[in-house]
Amino acid sequence: xxxxxxxxxxxxxxxxxxxxxxxxxxxxxxxxxxxxxxxxxxxxxxxxxxxxxxxxxxxxxxxxxxxxxxxxxxxxxxxxxxxxxxxxxxxxxxxxxxxxxxxxxxxxxxxxxxxxxxxxxxxxxxxxxxxxxxxxxxxxxxxxxxxxxxxxxxxxxxxxxxxxxxxxxxxxxxxxxxxxxxxxxxxxxxxxxxxxxxxxxxxxxxxxxxxxxxxxxxxxxxxxxxxxxxxxxxxxxxxxxxxxxxxxxxxxxxxxxxxxxxxxxxxxxxxxxxxxxxxxxxxxxxxxxxxxxxxxxxxxxxxxxxxxxxxxxxxxxxxxxxxxxxxxxxxxxxxxxxxxxxxxxxxxxxxxxxxxxxxxxxxxxxxxxxxxxxxxxxxxxxxxxxxxxxxx
Ligand SMILES: *Cc1c(COP(=O)(O)O)cnc(C)c1O
Numbered sequence: 001x002x003x004x005x006x007x008x009x010x011x012x013x014x015x016x017x018x019x020x021x022x023x024x025x026x027x028x029x030x031x032x033x034x035x036x037x038x039x040x041x042x043x044x045x046x047x048x049x050x051x052x053x054x055x056x057x058x059x060x061x062x063x064x065x066x067x068x069x070x071x072x073x074x075x076x077x078x079x080x081x082x083x084x085x086x087x088x089x090x091x092x093x094x095x096x097x098x099x100x101x102x103x104x105x106x107x108x109x110x111x112x113x114x115x116x117x118x119x120x121x122x123x124x125x126x127x128x129x130x131x132x133x134x135x136x137x138x139x140x141x142x143x144x145x146x147x148x149x150x151x152x153x154x155x156x157x158x159x160x161x162x163x164x165x166x167x168x169x170x171x172x173x174x175x176x177x178x179x180x181x182x183x184x185x186x187x188x189x190x191x192x193x194x195x196x197x198x199x200x201x202x203x204x205x206x207x208x209x210x211x212x213x214x215x216x217x218x219x220x221x222x223x224x225x226x227x228x229x230x231x232x233x234x235x236x237x238x239x240x241x242x243x244x245x246x247x248x249x250x251x252x253x254x255x256x257x258x259x260x261x262x263x264x265x266x267x268x269x270x271x272x273x274x275x276x277x278x279x280x281x282x283x284x285x286x287x288x289x290x291x292x293x294x295x296x297x298x299x300x301x302x303x304x305x306x307x308x309x310x311x312x313x314x315x316x317x318x319x320x321x322x323x324x325x326x327x328x329x330x331x332x333x334x335x336x337x338x339x340x341x342x343x344x345x346x347x348x349x350x351x352x353x354x355x356x357x358x359x360x361x362x363x364x365x366x367x368x369x370x371x372x373x374x375x376x377x378x379x380x381x382x383x384x385x386x387x388x389x390x391x392x
Pocket of ligand 1: 095096097098100128129130131182186187215216217218219243244
């Protein structure tokens with residue numbers, strides 16, 4: 001069925017025809033509980049009337065004009081992003097990788113303007129920033145990087161959640177211009193950082209004149225129960241990278257900047273044909289408005305805590321379960337052996353999950369999920385984990 005498509009994904013043998021809320025239906029009419037939301041994208045679930053209406057109306061009115069002209073929908077979305085982030089300017093792109101690429105370019109240009117000829121960015125072990133050449137160089141995944149060298153230079157990788165590792169790297173390399181990191185690593189296995197680490201890193205970046213750039217592509221837009229996950233640490237970074245949930249399902253990415261990162265990129269220094277177009281920005285505006293009007297951040301925090309506690313309770317003392325972790329509706333269960341097979345077993349049981357870093361079961365359900373729907377995840381998933389762990 002997919003023979004016309006390049007073989008870059010090991011796809012599951014299922015195709016969906018439509019969805020409503022957290023539910024998806026396949027071509028045989030079977031219903032699935034979607035605990036992945038298209039990899040953290042469909043934050044309002046499927047078929048949300050407000051989002052559907054905004055996209056339909058905008059499509060009928062005007063789909064694309066380009067950045068040669070003013071785009072009111074883009075200006076409105078930028079203003080909203082500033083309101084929720086505390087930043088002062090926004091640059092749009094079309095995906096997470098493209099937004100991170102823009103952040104990397106911004107950091108390099110920031111160094112270039114100060115006469116730094118090899119501006120260097122510190123990134124983290126087990127990080128994920130995308131699959132373009134620049135973002136691959138920033139990403140710590142041997143699997144994703146192998147065969148694609150030479151990758152751009154100017155990146156140093158250090159241990160995650162370890163301030164001394166960053167200090168040591170900065171002491172050794174005077175050309176550092178920025179630190180790029182996730183607050184809560186997603187592809188890296190739902191690995192959180194400490195609040196004090198983020199606060200100390202904020203101070204360190206200010207002291208040394210480095211840009212603090214936070215990749216909130218997966219953790220942002222309400223996923224952890226705040227607009228942005230770093231807001232749990234009550235800090236203001238210099239650059240915030242957004243994508244996934246921002247458009248509620250349409251492809252959009254953005255970076256927001258402030259302080260030393262604001263005003264770095266001028267006319268002609270960066271650009272995009274599609275980025276920030278009327279259609280996706282109308283979707284972004286409807287998504288952010290609905291998240292706010294329906295108080296879905298608090299809801300995500302509450303249901304997320306409920307789901308995490310329910311999973312912890314049900315998996316307490318189960319051999320082979322290392323940890324249940326994460327925040328809000330970005331949750332992971334680490335097992336002590338590779339468990340990729342659980343993805344297809346869950347699918348057969350009517351539940352969409354994912355496994356990352358071989359042994360971490362990942363859940364990123366739509367932020368509209370109810371407590372009883374969350375209980376359904378537990379009801380389906382826990383017996384599968386128990387049976388799997390009992391196998392030798
Ligand atoms: C998914 C992801 C990306 C890449 O986004 P794409 O839209 O797939 O390019 C970058 N950073 C993080 C943290 C992500 O989770």
